[in-house]
Amino acid sequence: xxxxxxxxxxxxxxxxxxxxxxxxxxxxxxxxxxxxxxxxxxxxxxxxxxxxxxxxxxxxxxxxxxxxxxxxxxxxxxxxxxxxxxxxxxxxxxxxxxxxxxxxxxxxxxxxxxxxxxxxxxxxxxxxxxxxxxxxxxxxxxxxxxxxxxxxxxxxxxxxxxxxxxxxxxxxxxxxxxxxxxxxxxxxxxxxxxxxxxxxxxxxxxxxxxxxxxxxxxxxxxxxxxxxxxxxxxxxxxxxxxxxxxxxxxxxxxx
Numbered sequence: 001x002x003x004x005x006x007x008x009x010x011x012x013x014x015x016x017x018x019x020x021x022x023x024x025x026x027x028x029x030x031x032x033x034x035x036x037x038x039x040x041x042x043x044x045x046x047x048x049x050x051x052x053x054x055x056x057x058x059x060x061x062x063x064x065x066x067x068x069x070x071x072x073x074x075x076x077x078x079x080x081x082x083x084x085x086x087x088x089x090x091x092x093x094x095x096x097x098x099x100x101x102x103x104x105x106x107x108x109x110x111x112x113x114x115x116x117x118x119x120x121x122x123x124x125x126x127x128x129x130x131x132x133x134x135x136x137x138x139x140x141x142x143x144x145x146x147x148x149x150x151x152x153x154x155x156x157x158x159x160x161x162x163x164x165x166x167x168x169x170x171x172x173x174x175x176x177x178x179x180x181x182x183x184x185x186x187x188x189x190x191x192x193x194x195x196x197x198x199x200x201x202x203x204x205x206x207x208x209x210x211x212x213x214x215x216x217x218x219x220x221x222x223x224x225x226x227x228x229x230x231x232x233x234x235x236x237x238x239x240x241x242x243x244x245x246x247x248x249x250x251x252x253x254x255x
Contacts, residue, residue, distance in 0.1 A: 022066060027090035035103040040095065051086040058091055065091040140192035148189050151182040 028050065030038055037048040045058040045065075052072040059068050069087040155178045159165045165175040 021088045022064070023085075023087065023089040025085065025089055027092045028067075030091060030093050030095045035100065035107045038095070038100065040093075040097045040100045042097070047091065049083060049086040049089075052083045054083070054086075056086065061093075065093055067091060138192075139196040140189045144185070144189055144192065148182075148185040151178070151185045154178050155182050 028047070030040075030047070033047060039046040039055075045061055046055050047058060047067075048054070049056045049067060049070070052070075054070060054072065056067045056070045058065050060066055067086055067089045070083055072081045072083045155175070158175050158178055162172055162175055164170060164172045171179065
């Protein structure tokens with residue numbers, strides 16, 4: 001019995017760059033950096049390069065820690081420029097991981113305390129009056145009021161000039177016609193005032209509750225229900241299906 005040959009698998013490679021080159025510049029002292037410029041999380045050691053201000057991984061933590069070769073900007077840019085002053089530069093780790101973690105927590109608490117926890121709520125906007133409650137009926141227009149004033153002036157002027165209408169006992173034909181016109185304009189102005197006031201009262205009045213509306217129509221609804229349930233007198237018509245007397249409600253078939 002023959003067995004299939006095992007397929008060879010590629011060995012997992014380290015993500016960090018490994019090279020024997022070392023930068024001639026003096027090493028970077030970890031204690032001289034700020035807490036937020038250094039990351040000593042095990043397996044994820046990084047720091048901000050003093051030359052290009054870029055987060056760069058630290059390689060060789062078990063031997064000679066140093067910065068990996070890197071560029072001054074983002075990776076895969078159009079014109080990458082290598083940071084020659086910071087690449088392969090040695091790093092002196094003279095900070096304990098526990099001490100660094102405490103410093104980061106303290107700095108975070110300080111920054112969080114500087115933020116104001118007060119919530120400044122905006123004032124609520126005034127709720128506008130619903131459209132169906134807005135008084136859309138205007139009052140008497142300026143044109144109607146001017147016509148009323150002209151009609152009254154014409155009547156007063158005619159009474160002062162006419163000897164028949166001056167006595168107040170009778171009216172001539174012209175005086176009667178002027179008084180009729182004045183009466184029409186007064187009635188139109190009065191009607192416009194009443195409609196406007198009625199619309200304002202309706203807009204200011206609260207909405208009628210649902211229960212009150214139902215009490216107004218409850219008697220009529222009950223009478224309609226009684227008439228609907230009554231069976232008409234006489235025999236049922238032949239050759240026709242019987243009329244159902246109960247409310248039909250669909251039901252699911254039994255399984």
